[in-house]
Amino acid sequence: MLKRELIDTVQIDDGETLELFSHGSDFMIVLGYNELMSTRMRFSEEQLAELTLDRLEAPRPRILIGGYGMGFTLRAALARLPENSQVVVAEISEKIIEWAKGPMAELTGNCLEDPRLDLKICDVAALIDDANDGTCAKFDAILLDVDNGPDGMVRADNNRIYSRTGLGKARDALKPGGIVSVWSAAPDHGFRRRMQEARLDVEERRVRSRPNNKGAHHVIWFGRTRGG
Template identity: 75%
Template sequence: MLKREHLASAQIADGELLELYTHAGHFMIVMGRNELMSTRMAFSEEQLAELTIERLGKPDARILIGGYGMGFTYRAARARLADSAEIVIAEISDAIIAWATGPMAQLTGDSLSDPRLDLRICDVAALIDDANDGTSAKFDAILLDVDNGPDGLVRDANNRIYSRTGLAKARDALKPGGILAVWSAGPDPAFRKRLHDTGLDIVEWKVRSRPNNKGAHHIIWFAQKV
């Protein structure tokens, strides 16, 4: 039986340790006993971008993606947006980008050289704050996949993004008709209520982690500013 091979480790801002492994031709990023993402299960992360852009109906959109991860959401977005679009990514750890261009370079390809990409090593909340302060343009869509859902599993600081105040800031950072899309590993009725309380139009969408209706059940919330 093949054992998974440890490739790299990196500490994130809160001192938690992220680890990169490979197993049977796949990559996985792990924190403790939690597998945060894997190349085996990318479908729902791709759907986060595909379904948001489909609902938005604006191929030249300016979008913000919170969390690069393995780049599945980003690559799905760039495949569906026009040359005039802008894709801003906030990734908290530069090690994640180093892994993307190092051990996972074959997966990444040349996607990080896309002229539409504005990659920032920062907390996504900072870019949302910039849009609210008028120091940066607002977004047509904000796609959040900075944790395993709105529970701050990876970083306690992520809880503020999913709080009522954080969600209100995300709403205010959107242009009229803009969409806040949030990925989660599972349902969260309390979060859905907080999202509803922002005054956005909410759709809760169930999606599998793999195509052909296979894999774990994940949730994407689409919240549109009217």
């Protein structure tokens, strides 16, 4: 029987530790007793990109992805986007990118070398602020998967991104008709209300974690700017 093997660890805010494990040909990133992501359950993170792009009308979108993770959302977006599009990825942990280029290089493929990618090692909130103050261009879509959902389990600072004020900043960083999409491992009845209070028109979808209609139900919220 295969055993789960610890490959590497990295400390994050508040002294918490992220651990990268392998289990046969699969990988998983774990925080304490919580498995944050796994190569066995990628479908909902891919759908975060697929379903967002389905809702966009921009011919060559400029999108922001908050959280690289294992790259499932990024690769799904790159597979769909035409030339001259741009994907900005904000990943706060450089170690996550080291894992992508090292132990998980086969999974990563060449996505980190794609000319449409602009990878930033920073908090996604900083890029949202840059779009608001004119330091960088606004986005057609902002895809947020920087935690296990809107409860800020991994980093307490993530709560500000998912607050009504943070959602309002994300809204203001979008072009007219833009979409902010949020992935969550579980339902959050108050979060939909916060999105509406941030003056977003909200759609909620439940998506399986595996493409064979099995696995846990995850949630994706889509908030469109009003008047777009």
